[in-house]
Amino acid sequence: MAFGLSLGKKSRTDSNDAESSKKMKSDKSIKARSPKTTLPKKVLRTTFWIIASIIVVQGCVATMRGERVIQQINNYGVTTSSLVDDKVRGFATDFATEYFTWNYENLTDHSKRMSRFTSGALDPNAGLKTADIKGSSKVLSAEVYSSQNIKETLTEVTILIRREFTLAPPAAGKPVDPSLKPETSKVYMVVPVSQSDNGLLIQSYPRFVGDQLKGDAVKREDTLKPVSEEPKVKMAKDLAEGFLRAWYEGNTNQLKYFYLQPDAVPLKISPSAFALDKVEQVEIAKVMSAQEKEDTYQLKIQVSVKNVNGESFTNVWTIQATEKDVKMYVSTLEHDAVSKQPQPANPAPPSQNATSSEANTITEAK
Numbered sequence: 001m002a003f004g005l006s007l008g009k010k011s012r013t014d015s016n017d018a019e020s021s022k023k024m025k026s027d028k029s030i031k032a033r034s035p036k037t038t039l040p041k042k043v044l045r046t047t048f049w050i051i052a053s054i055i056v057v058q059g060c061v062a063t064m065r066g067e068r069v070i071q072q073i074n075n076y077g078v079t080t081s082s083l084v085d086d087k088v089r090g091f092a093t094d095f096a097t098e099y100f101t102w103n104y105e106n107l108t109d110h111s112k113r114m115s116r117f118t119s120g121a122l123d124p125n126a127g128l129k130t131a132d133i134k135g136s137s138k139v140l141s142a143e144v145y146s147s148q149n150i151k152e153t154l155t156e157v158t159i160l161i162r163r164e165f166t167l168a169p170p171a172a173g174k175p176v177d178p179s180l181k182p183e184t185s186k187v188y189m190v191v192p193v194s195q196s197d198n199g200l201l202i203q204s205y206p207r208f209v210g211d212q213l214k215g216d217a218v219k220r221e222d223t224l225k226p227v228s229e230e231p232k233v234k235m236a237k238d239l240a241e242g243f244l245r246a247w248y249e250g251n252t253n254q255l256k257y258f259y260l261q262p263d264a265v266p267l268k269i270s271p272s273a274f275a276l277d278k279v280e281q282v283e284i285a286k287v288m289s290a291q292e293k294e295d296t297y298q299l300k301i302q303v304s305v306k307n308v309n310g311e312s313f314t315n316v317w318t319i320q321a322t323e324k325d326v327k328m329y330v331s332t333l334e335h336d337a338v339s340k341q342p343q344p345a346n347p348a349p350p351s352q353n354a355t356s357s358e359a360n361t362i363t364e365a366k
Contacts (some may be wrong), residue, residue: 013063019074061356070174075356087200089147090197091193092159092191093142093192097139099114100187101113101138102133104136105136107130107133111124112309113355126205128314131312132310132312134310135166136165137163137168138164139161143159144159144160145159145160151197152195153194153196154192154194155192157190159188160188163185165184165309167309185273188210188211190208190209205314208272208273208274208305208313209272210272210273223288223290225288226285229285232280232323236321238327239258239299240282240299240301240317242254243255243258243302244276245275247274248272249272250269250271252265252269254275255269259321260324260329261331264330273308274306275307276304277303279303280302280303280314282301284297286298295322295324296321297322297323299318300317301317303316308310308362
């Protein structure tokens, strides 16, 4: 009996030991894990609330401030020289230098040099009347004064030229007259540079301007309808001759008779070093635009000008004109870049109420 109880007790002890061993083995298989970090979530929540707070604050400030009116000022048609390609300015400068360089003994050389710049639409000397040349000319300096993009394929570059010239050569077989010393002069020339697929070229005559303020011009794309009626041509020629003669002379008292609006007449214009010789041809196109309430025309005028040395040049002007009472007047609707304010001590030359442009049709002014 005692042996049985002892055996039973031993059996229970062994059973308890087995269960304890299983528990110990089971506990060893469980690895301790560290608690998950919540730092990224905290950073994300903090960032969200900061951004939300900024938005709320800005909204409250905007509500308290009310509506703001922002004034927008647009300057159309005016381009500083820094926005014009360097090669365009360089091309215009080279052209101006070669243009004002000639010798009475070899004027053929001038036309050869001009052919490097001009198209076949111009005469060989690009407007220089070689029949009137009796001396020589050389450029002392040529620099870009201003530049303006007229349209995508046309840029006008104003070049300031300082040159030295002689009025007449010595007589054959006689010594040089010591009293005939070389003289110097300063000229502002607007060079119209066209950009083709193959490169740069001059396909319109240059023009000369005085020391004027450069104004703002509003560029607008209009449809132009060529006009060839003789009465219109006569009116355009009368306007061109009177207006440009007064312009070259710097006569503002005469200019007021050619403007449609009296307040558009410039207060002051410096006389040009050139005088109008004659109007050679006129091209007329009617501006077909819903914005124009009156008969408005674009006039392309080719004129011959002379300086005090008797040297002749061709200039081309393009102006806007309005017909009223069987007469044409210079309008202020477009391309009127004439300043209405007094000039400063060192003014800039204007891109005047004229811009160089390609011709649609050419009508001879009779």
